[in-house]
Structure formats: structure tokens, C-alpha cells
Amino acid sequence: MDTKEENLDVVSILKQNFPVFHNQDLIAKMAKEARWFKHEKEETIVDFGEYPKWIPLVTNGAIKISRADDEGGEIFLYYLYPGQTCAMTLNCCMVDKPSEVKAIAEEGTEYLGLPRKSLPQWMLEFDEWRQFTLETYNERYENLLATIDAIAFQKLDERLLNLLKDKSIAKGTNEIEVTHKSLAEELHSSREVISRLLKQLEKIGKVQLSRNKITVNLG
Amino acid sequence: MDTKEENLDVVSILKQNFPVFHNQDLIAKMAKEARWFKHEKEETIVDFGEYPKWIPLVTNGAIKISRADDEGGEIFLYYLYPGQTCAMTLNCCMVDKPSEVKAIAEEGTEYLGLPRKSLPQWMLEFDEWRQFTLETYNERYENLLATIDAIAFQKLDERLLNLLKDKSIAKGTNEIEVTHKSLAEELHSSREVISRLLKQLEKIGKVQLSRNKITVNLG
Incomplete structure (x- = not known):
């Protein structure tokens, strides 16, 4: 990330995806210290118990955040879309603790990683960064509360229909390649129950089912 | 809170309940700007949709934080105990938005209220305050994740046994005056189911039941 051309690229991509940042000094520091990350579909970005080193500013695709219990049960929490960052990671980096959630790339995911070591200084130096951090915390509280509500x-x-809608936004298409088994895992339910509910949703015109693919009617 | 004697009182109570604060300038500002609040049992401190004006530093009793749905359903999230503050309130005050949770005094609750208008300046001025805010956010994320796990x-x-244990800590006694109906509301279940589960818990020696009172065996 040290050639001038690449820096300019970071600046324009930041401008496009994170228009909240205007401060030239902050943008210059981001461009200088950031690294690009690209992940394939379903690749694990941060696992439970890992110490994240980079704060992701998502610019393409989506990151799926989920939670697990001790016996391997897993539950979907929320997606991070372009223009968003991860409050959990921010918080882990600021108080130096391991991740309590798992982050998985949903679909050709790209993000700009900001180095954790710079954050305490940016918190002091830049109003904009402080405000961005607080807004991020706020959004993620709302996500967690929405999960609890659900x-x-x-x-x-x-919940199943909302998960399918989230997935269609994350994937940028309403044709979702997914198995009933993996939907059951994300909702901590059983494959049989999910298959039955999907048939009900098909009957009332909310989805169309075909082999390993579900089409969501968003209208 | 403007006589010298009362200020000294605030300083010593802060020292006892929030030993994390050492900075004399910060403590002096807290002592000067804070107000005391006392609430009776079950009094609402902040309701859904209200804009909180004071950040509570709990010094006695406990504050119960819960969440509701549109149809009046309610679910218990967590307790705030002495030495703790409310991340939701901190966040509401920093980004200027109404509360999405309800705060109710559990038992003769007392707290030191810090005025919201001072917080942005304290964030800039005091390392200790910034660290306290971040640690608070972190603790509350953990609480919300624990609720989701549960x-x-x-x-x-x-969940019922854990709620009873939380209540006995919040009330400072293992003899809890509570109806099966209110336990059912907090767990978003029915009175019949809770009564049945309580009888099971009694059978295995975890609780003893009597009229409107439950004794929790913490050993």
C-alpha cells in the first residue's frame, strides 16, 4: 500500500463507500496504513477466540457475524454490508480481548483493514473517527437487540423469511444458493422444521423452491 | 450538590463503588455536576422511547434492563449492579437517540447521575473516562450476547434458575418475593409453564417454593 497510485485508489474507494469521512489528515493516514483484504465465499475471517488485528471497512460483498454455544450450536446475528464496520472487532481492539463472534465472508467479500494499533491515537485525534466508532457501537446494539427480539x-x-431477505441483500440477488440444512444451522433449528416452513412460505407466494436454490419474492 | 460536605460525600462514594477513577480533575467534575437519584422498588427509571438525560453510576440496589415487542411482550436482558453504568444510556447520550430498552429499579436503588451534556468533553479530556466508556460497551455486548445464548x-x-440467581444477587437475599406470573413475563413464557418448571426445580432441590416467595439454594 505504499505507492502513490494505490493510495489514491484507497482514497477514492473510501469516498465512495464511507462518505462520512472528510478529514484529509484522517483519510491520508487510512490510505497509508490500511491493507486490502479479499475473501472467497464462506472463508472464515475471524474465528471465536481469535484476536482480530485489522478493523474491516467493508467495500464489497458482505460479512456474516454469528455466535456459537459450547456444543457447536450456531446462531446468525447479522450481516455487515459495504459502508459498515464491525463493532465487535472495534471493541476487541480497544479493550484487547478475543472475539466472541465468528465472521465469515458471504460472497466475494472485500474490505479495507485498518491496523488496531492506530485506533487509540485516532480516537484522540479525530472527531470524525470517534463519532464513527460511537455510531458503529450504536448500530450493532440495535442489531443485537433486533436479534433478541427475533x-x-x-x-x-x-425469522426464516427475514434471514432469506438478508441473504438476498448480502448476495445482491434474490436467487439464493443454500441448503435447508445450513438455514437450519443458522437459525438453530432442525432441517425438517425448516423444510416444512419453506413449503408453507412457498404456498403463500413468499419464495420459490428448487434444488439447492431458493428464490425470494421481495415485492 | 453544591455544598462542600456533599461534594466530599460524592468523592468517597465514588472511591468506594468506582475505584477505577483516580484522576482528581475528573472526580472533582463528577462531584460538582452529578446529582443523586433514589428509586423505590419497581419504579421506572427510563422508559422505551425516552431520551435519558443522566448517566447512572449505580451505588446501591440494582437496575433491571429489559426489552419489549410491539404487542407488550417483554424480555429480561440483564441487571446493572453497584459499580456499573448503562451502556445503552451512554450510547443514547453520545449519539442523541431515544432509549430502546426499559430500566426499572429492582430494590431501593440509588445512583449518581452524570449529566449527558458533559460527556463529549470528558471523552476528549480524560483517558480514564474514555476507557471506562469502552469497557462498559464491552461488558454490555457480553451481556447481550449472553442473553442471545440463553x-x-x-x-x-x-434460564429460569439463572434469572432467580440474578434476582437474589440484585436483591441481596436468596428469599425472593416474586409471582410466577411476573417471572413468566420476564422470560416471555406462560404462568403455567413457569409453575411447572419451578416445581421441577424444587424437586431437585434448587429452590423452595412458598406463597409469593421463592428461596434459591445458591450452594
């Missing part, structure tokens, strides 16, 4: 209050068929 | 992965009897 698990505690929503019926499983609503 | 709802998604734990059985209802485990």
Missing part, C-alpha cells in the same frame, strides 16, 4: 418474540417462519 | 441455546429451566 428469537424471543418472532415466530420461526418470520 | 434464548437460543439454553433450556427454559436453566
Whole structure:
């Protein structure tokens, strides 16, 4: 990331995906210290218990954040889309602790990684960075509360439909290649229950099912 | 809070409950700008949709934080104990938005309220305050993740026993005055199910039941 051409590239991609940043000194530091990361579909970016070293500013694709229990159960929390960063990672980096969630690339995911060691200084130096951090924390609280709402209050068929809608946004298409088994894992349910609910959703016109593919009717 | 004697009082209570603060300038500002709040049992401190004006530093009793859905369903999230503050409130105050959770006094609750208008300046001025804010965010993320774990992965009897244990810590006694109906509301379940589970817990020696009172065996 040390040639002038690459720096200019970072600057324009930041401008496009993170228009919240205007401060030239901050942008210059980001361009100088950041690294590009690209991940294939389903690649693990950060696993439970790992210490993240880079704060991801997502510029393409999506990152799926999920939570696990001790017995290998897993539950989907939320997606990070372009223009967003990970509050969990920010927080882990600021208080120096390992990740309690898992981050997986959903689809040809790209992000700009900011080095954790720079963050404490940026917190002091740049109003914009401080504000961005606080807004990120706020958004992620809302995501976690929405997850709690969904698990505690929503019926499983609503949660399933919302997960499919999230996936279609994350993948940029309403034709989703996914197995009933993996949907069941993400919702901590069983394959049989998910298959039954998908058939119900098909009957009322919310989805169309075909082999290993689900088409979501977003209209 | 403007007499010298009261200021000294705030300083010593801060020292006792929040030993994390050492900076004399910060402590002096807290003592000068803070207000004392006392709440009776079950009094609402902040309701959904309200803009909190004071950040609570809990010094006595406990504050119960819960979440509701649109149809009046409610679910317990976590308790704030002495030595803790509310990440939701901190965040609401920093980004100027209404509360998405409800805060209720559990038992003769007292806290030192810090005025929201001072926080942005303290963030800049005091390392200690910035660190305290970040640690608080981190603790609350962990609480929310634990809630998600509990709802998604734990059985209802485990959640019920954990809620009773939390209550006995919050109330400072293992004899809890509570109805089966209110426990059912906090866990978003039905009175019948909770009564059945309590009888099971009694059978295996985890609790003793009597009229409107539950004794928790913490050993």
C-alpha cells in the first residue's frame, strides 16, 4: 500500500463507500496504513477466540457475524454490508480481548483493514473517527437487540423469511444458493422444521423452491 | 450538590463503588455536576422511547434492563449492579437517540447521575473516562450476547434458575418475593409453564417454593 497510485485508489474507494469521512489528515493516514483484504465465499475471517488485528471497512460483498454455544450450536446475528464496520472487532481492539463472534465472508467479500494499533491515537485525534466508532457501537446494539427480539418474540417462519431477505441483500440477488440444512444451522433449528416452513412460505407466494436454490419474492 | 460536605460525600462514594477513577480533575467534575437519584422498588427509571438525560453510576440496589415487542411482550436482558453504568444510556447520550430498552429499579436503588451534556468533553479530556466508556460497551455486548445464548441455546429451566440467581444477587437475599406470573413475563413464557418448571426445580432441590416467595439454594 505504499505507492502513490494505490493510495489514491484507497482514497477514492473510501469516498465512495464511507462518505462520512472528510478529514484529509484522517483519510491520508487510512490510505497509508490500511491493507486490502479479499475473501472467497464462506472463508472464515475471524474465528471465536481469535484476536482480530485489522478493523474491516467493508467495500464489497458482505460479512456474516454469528455466535456459537459450547456444543457447536450456531446462531446468525447479522450481516455487515459495504459502508459498515464491525463493532465487535472495534471493541476487541480497544479493550484487547478475543472475539466472541465468528465472521465469515458471504460472497466475494472485500474490505479495507485498518491496523488496531492506530485506533487509540485516532480516537484522540479525530472527531470524525470517534463519532464513527460511537455510531458503529450504536448500530450493532440495535442489531443485537433486533436479534433478541427475533428469537424471543418472532415466530420461526418470520425469522426464516427475514434471514432469506438478508441473504438476498448480502448476495445482491434474490436467487439464493443454500441448503435447508445450513438455514437450519443458522437459525438453530432442525432441517425438517425448516423444510416444512419453506413449503408453507412457498404456498403463500413468499419464495420459490428448487434444488439447492431458493428464490425470494421481495415485492 | 453544591455544598462542600456533599461534594466530599460524592468523592468517597465514588472511591468506594468506582475505584477505577483516580484522576482528581475528573472526580472533582463528577462531584460538582452529578446529582443523586433514589428509586423505590419497581419504579421506572427510563422508559422505551425516552431520551435519558443522566448517566447512572449505580451505588446501591440494582437496575433491571429489559426489552419489549410491539404487542407488550417483554424480555429480561440483564441487571446493572453497584459499580456499573448503562451502556445503552451512554450510547443514547453520545449519539442523541431515544432509549430502546426499559430500566426499572429492582430494590431501593440509588445512583449518581452524570449529566449527558458533559460527556463529549470528558471523552476528549480524560483517558480514564474514555476507557471506562469502552469497557462498559464491552461488558454490555457480553451481556447481550449472553442473553442471545440463553434464548437460543439454553433450556427454559436453566434460564429460569439463572434469572432467580440474578434476582437474589440484585436483591441481596436468596428469599425472593416474586409471582410466577411476573417471572413468566420476564422470560416471555406462560404462568403455567413457569409453575411447572419451578416445581421441577424444587424437586431437585434448587429452590423452595412458598406463597409469593421463592428461596434459591445458591450452594
